[in-house]
Amino acid sequence: MKTDSIFYRLFQEFPGIFFELIGNSSPTLEAYKFSSIEIKQTAFRIDxxxxxTQSEQNPIYFVEVQFQTDTEIYSHLFSEIFLYLHQNKPNNPWRGVVIYPTRSLDTADINNYNEFFTSQRVSRxxxxxxxxxxxxxxxxxxxKLIVENENTVITVARLLIDRTQQxxxxxxQQRQLLELIETILVYKFPTMSRKEIESMFGLSDLKQTRVYQEGKEEGARxxxxxxxxxxxxLGLSFEEISKEIDLSLEEVQQAMQK
Incomplete structure (x- = not known):
């Protein structure tokens, strides 16, 4: 689903937002790496x-984004989590987070998993x-812009664009967040083209500025x-990588040293 890809991109580019969302501002962002994981020998994939990446005291966070009714979501989620724990045997504790657009979609029975919710090991x-x-x-x-009402989404989006610039x-990060907002608007207005949305929200002029172009170039780098x-x-040498991605040999070597 489109929402899955939006959340994946959001948490990959802005991992701090996830920790804000769950009310945890303590971990350093360098301590975590966000990815989607496929469980071996099954059809399971954790969103x-x-x-x-550092301490064994930091918990693993399993994140599930659910934008449609699924009466078996929790049986799937806990099967994925425990199969992952069985296969990888991490020493870290774990937590689960399920993200819904509305409470009305949370219809699955939690009777067999009550302890995980009451202990707040899994939060919704x-x-x-x-x-x-x-x-x-x-x-x-x-x-929240993803679930904003169609009557207010335009006003809220313009406010967010202004806040991002300020x-x-x-x-x-400013360029990445603006492009993410634009992607959400494309999702919210499926009958409009990306160029129409850029024009409607003043993003066309913004993309021509020197600061935006420099940010785009830095993002590509x-x-x-x-x-x-x-x-x-994959077995490529520094020299081959330099040619493949169009960076100097010195930049490649410095990147690996860091």
């Missing part, structure tokens, strides 16, 4: 997993109940840098 988040968009942190407000000072470890594992 998203925040895997600790209903986007419509997060509060007024204007008073929310900008990351959480962006998530509150996000890092050029790369960062994406190339993220590919280097994968290309190394």
């Amino acid at each position: 998203g997993v925040f895997l600790p 988040i209903y986007l419509e109940e997060l509060g007024e968009t204007a008073s929310l942190p900008i990351g959480i407000a962006t998530i 509150e996000i000072t890092t050029d790369l 960062q994406e190339k840098l993220r590919m280097i470890p994968l290309l190394l594992r």
